[in-house]
Amino acid sequence: MRMVTTAAVQMRCSDRIEENIAHAEELVREAASRGAQIILLPELFERQYFCQERRYEYYRFAKPVEENDAVLRFREVAKELSVVLPISFFEKDGNLLFNSVAVLDADGSCLGIYRKTHIPDDHYYQEKFYFTPGNTGFRTFKTRYATIGVGICWDQWFPETARFLAVNGAELLYFPTAIGSEPILSVDSMAHWRRVMQGHAAANLMPVTAANRIGLEEVFPCEENGGQKSALEFYGSSFITNGTGELKASMDRTSEGVILAEFDLDELMENRLSWGLFRDRRPDMYHE
């Protein structure tokens, strides 16, 4: 048996970085005190979801990983609590800006960076204005407690993300997220969003942990955003599935907090082998 406890943090994000980092830390400490070893925070939790509007000055939010406030703070927290923390942040690398995750191991070291492969673009999720499509490829990280794969938000809608992480040795999948209302499409995508990732878990026989933010985030008209007025309501609903895609823990749309689930990585591996799916893949038939 190789037991590991995974957790997701669900939180509201204010317009003050220090406040968000401190609040995230408070929830990470709660998760750790309850036994969590790998703890997922939501996407870009340092700020409100700035991609709701297009503003050139927001490019200045991006920093190299060595200078990002959340990464710097959580390297200390990871080491102190002996927990693994995938930290989502807005990354600057030379002339390129990425939507990235730094995977911090339980000794506080940074195991590496994954840059979001799939970039969405809709009226209030205007990420193509900010982020270059990731150039790292899908990456797995051998942490102290498990080999994990991380996708970032929109990546979670693509079976390719989960599959490539699984084929590359992932044992657990993580998706930091910022998703909520669709003011124009008028759809509530929550159940759809969950089913896609339950499908990834079921197809890869691998638990999925997804952490989303909550709260109403408003944008007011100004010259810098071209007079846009809008408001996104983030729907939380963070969850953890088991290796058949069944929900083992989940949150509502409005509460802050932490959810946890414990898995036996050896048992999951045995299930993957005995079910035979990876044995029977035929990559030669998958060329487009």
Added chain:
Amino acid sequence: MRMVTTAAVQMRCSDRIEENIAHAEELVREAASRGAQIILLPELFERQYFCQERRYEYYRFAKPVEENDAVLRFREVAKELSVVLPISFFEKDGNLLFNSVAVLDADGSCLGIYRKTHIPDDHYYQEKFYFTPGNTGFRTFKTRYATIGVGICWDQWFPETARFLAVNGAELLYFPTAIGSEPILSVDSMAHWRRVMQGHAAANLMPVTAANRIGLEEVFPCEENGGQKSALEFYGSSFITNGTGELKASMDRTSEGVILAEFDLDELMENRLSWGLFRDRRPDMYHE
């Protein structure tokens, strides 16, 4: 609006071909009388699930598509009722045997054959003994009512199957199936099985229709099967999802019958475009 009604037939299979074909026809007629235009029968419904045991003489069950009893009969039925019928059958092509589907259009013509890509192999699902892995690749078929993609049973566990059919223009996905108990693994895979395919629907914004058989099928020890004794209980639970993976119709584990659901193919296409998933795919990042 481009409305289409899809249906799944759930049935028990006896050890008499003529009886199974007549019974399948009865249920197809019922579905058609209720408005179904594309009707899916279960996998290899002409016989009991012979792959439960390894017997050389069962190789003789395989026939070229032009000589298969079910295909011959259902070409007439398709034409008479103006319905599209994907017909699962055991195919012989020279020295090779395949687990295949012939897609019959509403005029009775055969649009082509798809050969099962992924072949399972477990104690009582011994398909690698019978079937060469399919050499057709994933295929879509432009039928009178919709462009459809068909995977066969084990294919349904692979996100690659659904994705390639969707990328190649499918509007609806079909999975004829023969799945039931796992005498050795002692798992009930039903919910897992459904979640994988609900995930395909959700990830590809495309309805999935799955038809399974029901009933206990027993194997008795004899020289030809090496003294094997076993029994598989097929669990039915056939279903139809919408384009977000939500179940729109489903059956229980023990009843025979027909389920139907109606979809607007134009609306589904608009949803696929406005959601942006296919726009944002990055096939250059998917090389293994």
